Amino acid sequence: xxxxxxxxxxxxxxxxxxxxxxxxxxxxxxxxxxxxxxxxxxxxxxxxxxxxxxxxxxxxxxxxxxxxxxxxxxxxxxxxxxxxxxxxxxxxxxxxxxxxxxxxxxxxxxxxxxxxxxxxxxxxxxxxxxxxxxxxxxxxxxxxxxxxxxxxxxxxxxxxxxxxxxxxxxxxxxxxxxxxxxxxxxxxxxxxxxxxxxxxxxxxxxxxxxxxxxxxxxxxxxxxxxxxxxxxxxxxxxxxxxxxxxxxxxxxxxxxxxxxxxxxxxxxxxxxxxxxxxxxxxxxxxxxxxxxxxxxxxxxxxxxxxxxxxxxxxxxxxxxxxxxxxxxxxxxxxxxxxxxxxxxxxxxxxxxxxxxxxxxxxxxxxxxxxxxxxxxxxxxxxxxxxxxxxxxxxxxxxxxxxxxxxxxxxxxxxxxxxxxxxxxxxxxxxxxxxxxxxxxxxxxxxxxxxxxxx
Ligand code: PA5
Numbered sequence: 001x002x003x004x005x006x007x008x009x010x011x012x013x014x015x016x017x018x019x020x021x022x023x024x025x026x027x028x029x030x031x032x033x034x035x036x037x038x039x040x041x042x043x044x045x046x047x048x049x050x051x052x053x054x055x056x057x058x059x060x061x062x063x064x065x066x067x068x069x070x071x072x073x074x075x076x077x078x079x080x081x082x083x084x085x086x087x088x089x090x091x092x093x094x095x096x097x098x099x100x101x102x103x104x105x106x107x108x109x110x111x112x113x114x115x116x117x118x119x120x121x122x123x124x125x126x127x128x129x130x131x132x133x134x135x136x137x138x139x140x141x142x143x144x145x146x147x148x149x150x151x152x153x154x155x156x157x158x159x160x161x162x163x164x165x166x167x168x169x170x171x172x173x174x175x176x177x178x179x180x181x182x183x184x185x186x187x188x189x190x191x192x193x194x195x196x197x198x199x200x201x202x203x204x205x206x207x208x209x210x211x212x213x214x215x216x217x218x219x220x221x222x223x224x225x226x227x228x229x230x231x232x233x234x235x236x237x238x239x240x241x242x243x244x245x246x247x248x249x250x251x252x253x254x255x256x257x258x259x260x261x262x263x264x265x266x267x268x269x270x271x272x273x274x275x276x277x278x279x280x281x282x283x284x285x286x287x288x289x290x291x292x293x294x295x296x297x298x299x300x301x302x303x304x305x306x307x308x309x310x311x312x313x314x315x316x317x318x319x320x321x322x323x324x325x326x327x328x329x330x331x332x333x334x335x336x337x338x339x340x341x342x343x344x345x346x347x348x349x350x351x352x353x354x355x356x357x358x359x360x361x362x363x364x365x366x367x368x369x370x371x372x373x374x375x376x377x378x379x380x381x382x383x384x385x386x387x388x389x390x391x392x393x394x395x396x397x398x399x400x401x402x403x404x405x406x407x408x409x410x411x412x413x414x415x416x417x418x419x420x421x422x423x424x425x426x427x428x429x430x431x432x433x434x435x436x437x438x439x440x441x442x443x444x445x446x447x448x449x450x451x452x453x454x
Contacts, residue, residue: 002389036412050205055236068222082144085208136167148186234397256409275332
């Protein structure tokens with residue numbers, strides 16, 4: 001298996017002014033990591049960290065494959081309805097492994113697999129436009145909600161169900177739905193059981209943002225021909241690498257410890273994840289949720305920021321280079337882009353274009369990443385790079401597992417529970433109250449004061 005590597009040289013004081021002292025890595029930070037590792041292992045032993053078991057959940061993968069290869073192939077369009085951890089993972093897998101413009105390809109280009117749409121926000125404009133595009137007879141909705149009650153997803157489900165029933169009739173409509181939800185609880189489970197709708201379970205001990213390698217992410221990907229076993233093999237390999245309590249051997253440990261240290265000791269709480277590959281942009285957004293919702297607690301925690309190289313060199317880089325010293329950049333470099341576009345030699349008479357000819361677009365992107373890392377280093381801005389040999393199932397499985405394990409280590413280092421999200425619940429309860437949910441008191445909202453509105 002091609003292994004992901006982590007280059008953290010540009011975080012160390014020997015290479016970057018104001019970096020982390022390398023000796024600390026072998027001493028105090030190694031000790032701190034051993035304690036964090038032990039705390040995580042204790043939670044694992046209690047059965048709290050179900051995401052670590054997902055690579056080995058063969059029964060659930062068999063069920064995913066059965067539904068993806070059978071039922072789902074009756075449709076031309078599969079629409080995932082899910083938000084937060086129930087949507088971002090599916091988008092990350094879709095973009096990384098199916099590549100750009102999947103839905104724009106013709107049947108042959110998609111090898112006769114369905115188009116895949118992931119809709120998270122209940123923005124009426126988007127939803128209406130999507131429904132206008134779809135043929136109900138050829139559409140299946142995979143409704144994903146661990147709790148089975150999230151307002152945004154449930155609203156989308158109700159609209160989609162109505163739309164489907166009015167097109168194909170009440171009896172046939174339920175054959176166009178697949179639910180992915182908690183094994184026992186929630187409205188979705190209740191409806192699925194009452195109406196005999198096919199269902200996939202998210203294990204009890206796997207929370208939304210740690211569920212990408214469960215049926216939540218695997219089913220949508222497998223529907224389009226992605227091999228879930230390759231993803232899980234990669235994830236298993238990373239999980240095994242991260243069993244070591246030796247910091248120097250544990251890539252997720254190093255990511256967690258170094259980013260935590262950058263925040264706490266170097267005053268760099270803004271953690272920018274910047275892949276140099278369009279296909280990984282949604283992975284950066286998935287990471288943003290994972291890092292923010294897991295660690296932003298008890299008045300502390302880092303602020304993740306998803307970026308894209310080289311695009312954001314033209315929007316964020318000035319700030320990263322000369323703005324406040326409060327950021328650390330984590331690049332992702334893909335060694336083999338697996339598509340090469342040669343840049344032709346035209347205009348030899350114009351030096352500002354001539355130098356590009358004879359190179360390739362992949363080379364340009366790769367050089368830009370190296371140049372940006374070096375420029376940041378030279379300006380006293382610590383940065384580091386995850387190196388992916390290529391973007392395949394195994395490599396992506398490793399990457400996603402690495403980030404999830406790093407998150408639970410970081411939770412231990414920050415002294416917070418990375419698995420809960422009490423702050424999100426407050427907003428949810430207010431929404432329920434304002435929308436008139438029975439049993440939830442309508443909240444008293446401060447009246448907008450006209451003095452402040454122009
Ligand atoms: O990570 C989480 O737990 C959240 O982001 C949830 O995934 C999100 O709120 C959606 O919840 P649910 O899957 O219950 O609909």
